[in-house]
Amino acid sequence: MQIYTVAQVVRYLKELIEADRILSSLWVEGEVSNLSRSAAGHLYFTLKDTESQIRCVMFRGQLAASSSIVPSNGMAVIVHGRLSVYEPQGVYQLYVDLIQPEGVGLLQLQFERLRAQLEREGFFDPARKRPLPRFPQRIGVVTSLGGAVVHDIINVISRRFPATELVIAPCAVQGPDAAQEICDALQALNCSDLVDVIILARGGGSTEELWPFNEEIVARAIFGSRVPVIAGIGHETDFTIADLVADCRAPTPSAAAELAVPHQQECRLRIDAARRSLQRLASGFVESNRSRVARLVELMERASPSKLIDERRQRLDDLVRQAALRARHTLDLREERLQSAGRQLASLNPVSILRRGYSVCVHEATGQVVKSVQQVAENDYLKIRVFDGTLRGKVVEP
Amino acid sequence: MVDAEMSFEEAFDRLEATVRQLENGDLTIEEAVALYEQGMALAQLCQQRLDAAELRISRLALSSDGYYEKVPLDESLSEL
Numbered sequence: 505m506q507i508y509t510v511a512q513v514v515r516y517l518k519e520l521i522e523a524d525r526i527l528s529s530l531w532v533e534g535e536v537s538n539l540s541r542s543a544a545g546h547l548y549f550t551l552k553d554t555e556s557q558i559r560c561v562m563f564r565g566q567l568a569a570s571s572s573i574v575p576s577n578g579m580a581v582i583v584h585g586r587l588s589v590y591e592p593q594g595v596y597q598l599y600v601d602l603i604q605p606e607g608v609g610l611l612q613l614q615f616e617r618l619r620a621q622l623e624r625e626g627f628f629d630p631a632r633k634r635p636l637p638r639f640p641q642r643i644g645v646v647t648s649l650g651g652a653v654v655h656d657i658i659n660v661i662s663r664r665f666p667a668t669e670l671v672i673a674p675c676a677v678q679g680p681d682a683a684q685e686i687c688d689a690l691q692a693l694n695c696s697d698l699v700d701v702i703i704l705a706r707g708g709g710s711t712e713e714l715w716p717f718n719e720e721i722v723a724r725a726i727f728g729s730r731v732p733v734i735a736g737i738g739h740e741t742d743f744t745i746a747d748l749v750a751d752c753r754a755p756t757p758s759a760a761a762e763l764a765v766p767h768q769q770e771c772r773l774r775i776d777a778a779r780r781s782l783q784r785l786a787s788g789f790v791e792s793n794r795s796r797v798a799r800l801v802e803l804m805e806r807a808s809p810s811k812l813i814d815e816r817r818q819r820l821d822d823l824v825r826q827a828a829l830r831a832r833h834t835l836d837l838r839e840e841r842l843q844s845a846g847r848q849l850a851s852l853n854p855v856s857i858l859r860r861g862y863s864v865c866v867h868e869a870t871g872q873v874v875k876s877v878q879q880v881a882e883n884d885y886l887k888i889r890v891f892d893g894t895l896r897g898k899v900v901e902p
Numbered sequence: 903m904v905d906a907e908m909s910f911e912e913a914f915d916r917l918e919a920t921v922r923q924l925e926n927g928d929l930t931i932e933e934a935v936a937l938y939e940q941g942m943a944l945a946q947l948c949q950q951r952l953d954a955a956e957l958r959i960s961r962l963a964l965s966s967d968g969y970y971e972k973v974p975l976d977e978s979l980s981e982l
Contacts, residue, residue, distance in 0.1 A: 638911060639909070639911035639914065641910075641911075644962070649976070658957070658959060661957055662957045665955075666955040667951050667955035668955075669957070669958040670960070671960055671961070671972055672960070672961050672962065672975060673961075673962040674961065689962075692962055697970075698962070768955075771948070771952060775914075775948050775952075778918060778920075778945055779942065779945045781921045781925070782920070782921060782937075782941040785921070785924040785938075786935065789929070790931070
């Protein structure tokens, strides 16, 4: 016989409950009552029906992450959670991770639950989404071969950018086997190491038909794909879990193909623009270099020794010429003065004075030149010199 | 310098990088001429890739020795 402690018993009960498969993940419908919110933000309430009731708790983190509604007392709801025991109080509780209003379809419920869970796990984190290659060399396509989708994708890519390659990994896209086949196809493309990007595509359909793309294994396969995935599923308004996990979401398969490749026309325009730039820049280079060279040549010529010598030579010539001019000028001046002096001299020449009619009187006895009447007396003899000879005279009257 | 095996992406990127290098200036005339020629050759390569292109389509299959390979897409596809 064994005597247990209270703690042991309660713990045992907890382990028993947590080990149960059904109790670890179940949906429960009922009416909300005794709703309260703790200071920390956790939700406490009782879920009841006409016969019984069960305690529930929903932690603030779960409430925030999921698209749960915050219920009010009396509201009919469907919750999802797991059963466990709160040991300190020895009570069992439903630990709720999703609350939806009653009337929401089962599929919707599953969708919401998985969405909340994957979001908590970081599957939708924008930071995790990989950039798509700009010019993929090979594009993987996961879709069904029996349908318009594969043709649409081929047409779009042929038109936009045929300089690439498509590798199709066919699979079912609806029905019970589809989810697994989609996973296998994604995995195969990853293992092949052949493709740079994957398009996951499926045409429009009902929620049930699109359901494989809401399955957890498909979400995990997309998340785990090393190659970036573009999802193009259904129509514009269809949003599946696959759309949320993919690296890029397109409203339709054709739109997904458009995202995968650039348009070749845009590429051609950029190539032409590059060519024009190259030509413009290269000739710009040549031109600026040409004028640089021309200027340098000019500078060199100005500074060249032979030019210098020529210049000096020219200056020398100039100086010589100027010197000669000056010399001549001086000579001319001198000659001029000489001639002028000569003329002056000539005019002062006593002989030419005599020629003009003047005569020189000399007193014969004294030999003095007579300059005044005082110097002579009557009967003095004079020698009178005229131009062409000498006369002897006698003073008759002083 | 311009490898005929170069991928379109690499050729395209290098073409635009060559233009940027020429724009930066600070090059000798020999360098400028060399870049010009390289750029024109890359442009030519890109152009040819686009002009000659025809979309190749294949299907992924698992070979007998466990490797993934490309096989021709089923002819019946064209009838759908």
